[in-house]
Amino acid sequence: MIGRLRSQTIETGKFLADWMEDRTGAVTQLEHFLYEPVPKRGAWLYTLGSATLFLITLQFLTGILLLFYYVPTTDHAWNSVYYIMNEAYFGQLIRGIHYWSANFLLAVIGLHMARTFFTGSYKAPREINWIVGVVLLLLVIGLAFTGYLLRWDQDGFWASVVGIKIGSYSPFIGPYVTHFLLGGDVVGPATLARFFALHVWLLPAMIAPFIGIHLYLLRRHGEFGAEFEYTDRISKLHERQREEGYRQHEFEDDEEYDYDDELDEEGGTTRHRRDDE
Template sequence: MLKSAYEWIDRRLDITPMWRDLADHEVPEHVNPAHHFSAFIYCFGGLTFFIVVIQILSGMFLTMYYVPDIQNAYKSVDYLQNEIAFGQIVRGMHHWGASVAIVMLFLHTLRVFFTGSYKHPREFNWVVGMLLFFTILGLGFTGYLLPWDNKAYFATKVGIEIAASVPFVGDAIATFLQGGEVVGAQTLARFFALHVFFLPGALLALLGAHFFLIRRQGISGPL
């Protein structure tokens, strides 16, 4: 069945050459764990991408039940955890996956830095990687408020106060994040929009650019 469907699509779109080009791409020997134990440090980027995919899929599930207003946000999360089959597991995956993604991305960034992989001709990809890092941090920060419990409220308030301390533009950043003078309904709506629409859009665009540059320039050599 699947083979017939693939052949039907392939006869119309000729996708086999593109698939072969991806599947047959050679990987340098120094990133093969079978040959070099140190090759495991090159796995952090792939692990980060795997976790990001889990975050996207689990987030899509969560948005089917989440209500982004201050009257029902906490109730919707409580309903998801206690009434929906596997809801607690999916929310747990999304919650802990956010922290794991940041840790894996940090380790990947350290690997790139200490192996000199950011040098010529990969400087632009380093910039893209830094933008990815801050985008994922932004996703973690905006997602933290969404359960709308005491911990989320006061942690977000502290985070916005830290942002407000930035010289010259701090007040503008705080006003933009809060949507007003205090953390309230507009803040929750704004964080939800950033977390579900704007930042994921930026994330997908940056991931596309990152993978394109990796494919174009290849994996960097050993230290």
């Protein structure tokens, strides 16, 4: 009974997978996306990218939750954060996760970059992925900077003043950068509104496609060796084996039938040429 049930379940599963595969090709894509040869040596170091992705996902999820209570106005921003921290159910946990995973995110990105640098993973053909990664780093820094002000406490306020003033030192565009971020000529309600817009919509919307490109390029070139490098190597191996097999056949043929004129010396060379192709 149980055996039959199990086999039926397996068959249904197979049927569903085949059904999806025929219509969307999702199963192959998923396999292609999830499975990947990873070196055994230093394997833990290769999980830093996944850790970064996990923390960014946490940021998105807890950020969405926080938005249900946070009010981005000068007279309510701090109060709503206070409410989240003291009144809302599990508010302290959710904001804590948002806060601490943001801190860890920057640390893990640093480690991820260091790993990439010291293993030389930025070299050809992975340069574009390094550049995309740097763009992601800058976006994350932007998110960390804009998120700081949203608490609207002394700490975040003065950190933002310092940050904006650092922006004012940019050559030629200093005042424009300042006024763009401030939304006026001094820190005020417009600054909070702007930082909120940047933190909640603009930067996350920018970071998402770059994560997509980063992952696509990762899968294209692989963590330890590109997929095409593998297929290349494997096909070469097969070729060599085939060649050896042919040679053995030739050898056997020679013994059995003596030399046939058609397969004279030329036969060997043409076959070799075909293999090389």
